Amino acid sequence: MTRVGVNGYGTIGKRVADAVAAQPDMELVGVTKASPNYGAEAAIRRGYDLYAAIDDRVDEFETAGLTPSGTLDDLLRAVDVIVDCAPSGIGARNRAIYASHDTPAIYQGGEDADVADASFNARASGDVGDADSLRVVSCNSTGLSRLLAPLDEAYGVEKARVTLVRRGGDPSETDRGPINDVVPDPATVPSHHGPDVNTVLPNVAVDTAALKAPVTAMHTHSVNVTLETEPSTATVRRLLGDETRLFLIPEVANIDGAGALKDYAADVGRPRGDLWENCVWEESISVQGRDLYLFQNVHQEADVVPENIDAIRALTTDIPREESVALTNETLGIGL
Amino acid sequence: MTRVGVNGYGTIGKRVADAVAAQPDMELVGVTKASPNYGAEAAIRRGYDLYAAIDDRVDEFETAGLTPSGTLDDLLRAVDVIVDCAPSGIGARNRAIYASHDTPAIYQGGEDADVADASFNARASGDVGDADSLRVVSCNSTGLSRLLAPLDEAYGVEKARVTLVRRGGDPSETDRGPINDVVPDPATVPSHHGPDVNTVLPNVAVDTAALKAPVTAMHTHSVNVTLETEPSTATVRRLLGDETRLFLIPEVANIDGAGALKDYAADVGRPRGDLWENCVWEESISVQGRDLYLFQNVHQEADVVPENIDAIRALTTDIPREESVALTNETLGIGL
Amino acid sequence: MTRVGVNGYGTIGKRVADAVAAQPDMELVGVTKASPNYGAEAAIRRGYDLYAAIDDRVDEFETAGLTPSGTLDDLLRAVDVIVDCAPSGIGARNRAIYASHDTPAIYQGGEDADVADASFNARASGDVGDADSLRVVSCNSTGLSRLLAPLDEAYGVEKARVTLVRRGGDPSETDRGPINDVVPDPATVPSHHGPDVNTVLPNVAVDTAALKAPVTAMHTHSVNVTLETEPSTATVRRLLGDETRLFLIPEVANIDGAGALKDYAADVGRPRGDLWENCVWEESISVQGRDLYLFQNVHQEADVVPENIDAIRALTTDIPREESVALTNETLGIGL
Amino acid sequence: MTRVGVNGYGTIGKRVADAVAAQPDMELVGVTKASPNYGAEAAIRRGYDLYAAIDDRVDEFETAGLTPSGTLDDLLRAVDVIVDCAPSGIGARNRAIYASHDTPAIYQGGEDADVADASFNARASGDVGDADSLRVVSCNSTGLSRLLAPLDEAYGVEKARVTLVRRGGDPSETDRGPINDVVPDPATVPSHHGPDVNTVLPNVAVDTAALKAPVTAMHTHSVNVTLETEPSTATVRRLLGDETRLFLIPEVANIDGAGALKDYAADVGRPRGDLWENCVWEESISVQGRDLYLFQNVHQEADVVPENIDAIRALTTDIPREESVALTNETLGIGL
Ligand SMILES: NC(=O)c1ccc[n+]([C@@H]2O[C@H](COP(=O)([O-])OP(=O)(O)OC[C@H]3O[C@@H](n4cnc5c(N)ncnc54)[C@H](O)[C@@H]3O)[C@@H](O)[C@H]2O)c1
Numbered sequence A, B, C, D: 001m002t003r004v005g006v007n008g009y010g011t012i013g014k015r016v017a018d019a020v021a022a023q024p025d026m027e028l029v030g031v032t033k034a035s036p037n038y039g040a041e042a043a044i045r046r047g048y049d050l051y052a053a054i055d056d057r058v059d060e061f062e063t064a065g066l067t068p069s070g071t072l073d074d075l076l077r078a079v080d081v082i083v084d085c086a087p088s089g090i091g092a093r094n095r096a097i098y099a100s101h102d103t104p105a106i107y108q109g110g111e112d113a114d115v116a117d118a119s120f121n122a123r124a125s126g127d128v129g130d131a132d133s134l135r136v137v138s139c140n141s142t143g144l145s146r147l148l149a150p151l152d153e154a155y156g157v158e159k160a161r162v163t164l165v166r167r168g169g170d171p172s173e174t175d176r177g178p179i180n181d182v183v184p185d186p187a188t189v190p191s192h193h194g195p196d197v198n199t200v201l202p203n204v205a206v207d208t209a210a211l212k213a214p215v216t217a218m219h220t221h222s223v224n225v226t227l228e229t230e231p232s233t234a235t236v237r238r239l240l241g242d243e244t245r246l247f248l249i250p251e252v253a254n255i256d257g258a259g260a261l262k263d264y265a266a267d268v269g270r271p272r273g274d275l276w277e278n279c280v281w282e283e284s285i286s287v288q289g290r291d292l293y294l295f296q297n298v299h300q301e302a303d304v305v306p307e308n309i310d311a312i313r314a315l316t317t318d319i320p321r322e323e324s325v326a327l328t329n330e331t332l333g334i335g336l
């Protein structure tokens, strides 16, 4: 039984907590919050032990009627591993605290790669050896790695060129734009997303160009991959269809975008309408000579969640990767 | 055991079906779909018997590998009551079919009031007598009725004036606008929404002005009610807080809009992130002289769902209204 | 000839500068910018003398090839009046600088009322006496004052209740949201907008409720005014139609929102597609008993511009108000 | 003097009319409208003779107080060439009418290529010979042709791969979505846009993938071109910078998206804020090996306008292409 703590019960943290709680070989010891907002109240409703992420805010929680079980230090003392889900950049600052407790840590993709001993994606990255910390790559990198790894294994990737049409903010982030604009972000090409993919897939050439759009539900990737061989469209569809963390949206489903995808996720009973899989439009997959094209959507709030579970096992156990992935998939119900 | 069929398993129909299935005194016999899209597949995954809404499309379902259990006629033969959840205007056309089977019917608010013997809202409308059909008023009217009924009972409503900032389309309706515009719709004031409220609350004076905005998640109501007496702000907050289908959003929750509301709904485990209750910002409730002001959000996809359940009981049983409401609330988990 | 400087050549400043340049009795001495972006280059293209708003950034302008004519101090020495169009809050900080030069100043609505000796709206506010500084009220307050002043004069306003559906950001402000949300802002009612109207119309009772929507082009006001008398709808339409800074959108025009309004403004040759007038949907104007309803749109970037011109004359000359308004209207081409 | 008529004074037609009116060698005889909305009134304000596009609607115009100068037939009798700017698909239906008058015609990109004798782009397409009709390719194809033609001439294009993030609707089209979604449209790749480019640039290999986003102002193109040679980034920037209908957005301008671009267009005095040029982010232009990347924005309402002017000359005169382009550029003020 691995005892797990989640530091930062926000968009990613709440999902990681639920996923940890669903694992037979893990125990969710507790979660932290920086302030006693609706998320904190909901954590308690779920029966999760709540800790104050910041020591001197314990009072604030008490005033709100949400007495915490302790502080981050208390939580760190009680766990085998901490999953850092604090806002981007805070993870690096938390590092020293984890070190002072000798607590192995998982970080998220908002941190620089050097925050941890290795970057991680369950499908794409190699053996993590004796790393004491791992960093699950960002939502976009996770989505790209899952796609490029099988293509590279099966056909060789000469070069991937991807346009990322990123969501401007998560649904509750009302202070983020743009409104009525598609913004090159960064305006320089290639963007930093390709190099982030290379932290888990070092030998795949991938150039990314990134835009930001006035949507909140999902990222959209317009993907081109020049392959080293010339498979048929049907073969590639089969290859991708066999990947457990890729969902090939069938044409008959009549799903045209993120709205319908999330609706479908809710229809099949997914908690929070989460799509842990890349969602690839099957009819978009097309091979022209050695050029493969496709569109995929990535649920930024969800796709890294199973990867965090597998990262916990990679860091704390000897369970083989495939076994971990199978267990995560089964417990969460991954596979559409 | 009331045997219930749902004709039109779309945005409203799928939610009504789930709610029916959760009732101890009802049996969901089956649901219909007009085409074998993702919703049809999801219905079957849930174990619901699927019928073809349109006779000559049975083939289409079979081609898609979703053989239906029969047609609408077959379904009507097997039920005590049918809930029509077909697109706006189709309900009126379906009326003759239901009549030919002598099947009592519930219609939705997209139909004109005269489609049914009476319009219905569990909190506001009177005894339905021996009606053979009921029409649950629209999402906006449901939201307004729930609010105005207690205010009128407690303080008397001299006049209500409401600006409805309506969502442009549901999340999966990608062919609906506006983009980057707030459109008076209709441009004439008062709009037809006030008279719709009067189908269930005939004696409350209410003028509505309606806009359409580029959002998909919820409607926002900016409400003014001139009362006949002068209660304190605190008293009104208590009155509304005691209503089971009103959720008073506490200030400490730090919920600023529809995104955070839906996030919270998912946090507390609501299926589809549904908010069956009106969501009223507690801090917005303010009495100035006899003028009450407040903001409320209404989840257009969800608020009519418990009303449909109570309408079924009103139409087919002698269960008293309050008992029905309490049972519906308990089985669905209404009350935040 | 009044020599005018504009401090802060941004959204408002560039429009005020153009309007000043169009006046026969004013000379635009120069404009300032804080950084050498596209606006600075465009100012020079127009032949406006450019000054550095912040002393130690002169170098930055030179590097960009846009050598400034001097600094703010230089500009202040050369003008009779300065129009402060710096970002909200910076105006108050600039106050001491203007005072040290004994330069009369006009401020914008982003500043608190006490920044100046009096608040100003050409239609609504009274004589400014011997004020040394004026503050043009905000875009929303300008729009409301123009509407409420004639109504109060003609019929008496018992109480106005207005829902302001505000644009989230101006078209180029890509870092502002919300995306896909309508946010109560502030969540408390009444909002501060009513009191701001009272700085120019102290005796009109007005309660405002404010929302923020994912649009960039215009604000939309849903207006209710309980009058003291009971005019006919036709009479009110005539009254408002006679106001020069109100544009009654005729039904035949088929203009349904801000997009079409801005399109029309461009069609008739308006620079920047600016709508200096309130745009009131004629068909929305409706009197029910003593309750008047209407929808109006306000172009946040433009409606305060003619008011700034009239404020300059009020502060620096003895030209009667009506004469100033007529001159401003004629030179700009106000009246649709 | 070429006498020109414009059939369909809408988004494109009103701009073509203005551009025709600005040419020294053309006379704008008149424009047609299908209904007497704000556009019709604005045409008359501008002094354009208005004709009824549809015979039996003359009455409707008269009721609206906008008596037309005649019908389409009258207009056709008076012109040397007609520019069809009717809604997509209507142009093909109008063809027979033009033929019955023996009037040479220009069509827009909403029509199929076979509507005319040849497709046209001033930069890219070859000599039009003795064509009696031309079709200006669509806004997206115009934007791509202008970019690919010089690249192919200078370096050879091995293959271009472009993701088109298209605006959902024009600013006044409030009935078009999506809201809060980015929709693959079509979901199949490559889209039909590449073949449309090939109607003017038959020998350039270009694959396009098209999305639809909730924006109204501009299209955004994420462009990759694998070249046949390996120029430096600086060389390519110079090459593109020398093209008169490409505007290289300098980094110092701090223009991050369509909002700022349109703001800048208005700043420099462009009527309607029109951007006739492709807008290419200079800093995005980057060569990696033989792979060129860049982002460009295309103002869908404007970029085809100068092309229509050049198409008129190509169809009705012997003026050499370059001379026509220079004249069009000069009269409109093209070049930023
Ligand atoms: N949201 C996404 O789409 C997404 C996707 C993939 C990866 N990520 C990455 O995951 C990480 C978390 O992002 P998020 O979107 O969940 O953020 P979030 O803002 O939703 O949640 C962060 C949580 O951390 C808490 N917090 C704040 N300060 C803290 C501190 N000092 N110590 C501990 N907790 C603190 C907050 O209370 C909040 O609950 C970031 O690195 C981000 O880049 C986010």
Ligand SMILES: NC(=O)c1ccc[n+]([C@@H]2O[C@H](COP(=O)([O-])OP(=O)(O)OC[C@H]3O[C@@H](n4cnc5c(N)ncnc54)[C@H](O)[C@@H]3O)[C@@H](O)[C@H]2O)c1
Residues within 6 Å of the ligand: B007, B008, B009, B010, B011, B012, B013, B032, B033, B034, B035, B039, B053, B054, B085, B086, B087, B088, B089, B090, B091, B094, B108, B109, B110, B111, B138, B139, B170, B300, B301, B304
């Ligand atoms: N969506 C909302 O926000 C909302 C809110 C309250 C009330 N309503 C009302 O509920 C009703 C249903 O609306 P919806 O949004 O669920 O629509 P929807 O389009 O999401 O679903 C309608 C369903 O009916 C099926 N259908 C189509 N033709 C049919 C036919 N001839 N017979 C039977 N079924 C047919 C479709 O397959 C679809 O599944 C309408 O009256 C609407 O006005 C909708």
Ligand SMILES: NC(=O)c1ccc[n+]([C@@H]2O[C@H](COP(=O)([O-])OP(=O)(O)OC[C@H]3O[C@@H](n4cnc5c(N)ncnc54)[C@H](O)[C@@H]3O)[C@@H](O)[C@H]2O)c1
Residues within 6 Å of the ligand: C007, C008, C009, C010, C011, C012, C013, C032, C033, C034, C035, C039, C053, C054, C085, C086, C087, C088, C089, C090, C091, C108, C109, C110, C111, C138, C139, C170, C300, C301, C304
């Ligand atoms: N934009 C609107 O919709 C709107 C409407 C009405 C009133 N206002 C008010 O007008 C004022 C200006 O707003 P805006 O939208 O034009 O802002 P803006 O950001 O568009 O422009 C502000 C300009 O001031 C310059 N600036 C920055 N720091 C400065 C300084 N220290 N001194 C002088 N100039 C400086 C900037 O370079 C910029 O050009 C604010 O008070 C605002 O509240 C704005």
Ligand SMILES: NC(=O)c1ccc[n+]([C@@H]2O[C@H](COP(=O)([O-])OP(=O)(O)OC[C@H]3O[C@@H](n4cnc5c(N)ncnc54)[C@H](O)[C@@H]3O)[C@@H](O)[C@H]2O)c1
Residues within 6 Å of the ligand: D007, D008, D009, D010, D011, D012, D013, D032, D033, D034, D035, D039, D053, D054, D085, D086, D087, D088, D089, D090, D091, D094, D108, D109, D110, D111, D138, D139, D170, D300, D301, D304
């Ligand atoms: N809007 C764009 O972004 C864009 C860009 C490039 C090309 N185009 C193409 O230009 C053409 C016109 O598009 P638009 O956007 O200007 O359309 P629009 O709808 O804005 O304008 C069309 C005009 O045609 C008039 N009209 C309607 N029926 C008519 C008829 N039977 N005969 C003559 N006129 C009629 C209408 O009154 C309207 O003024 C289409 O082929 C379109 O595909 C449009």
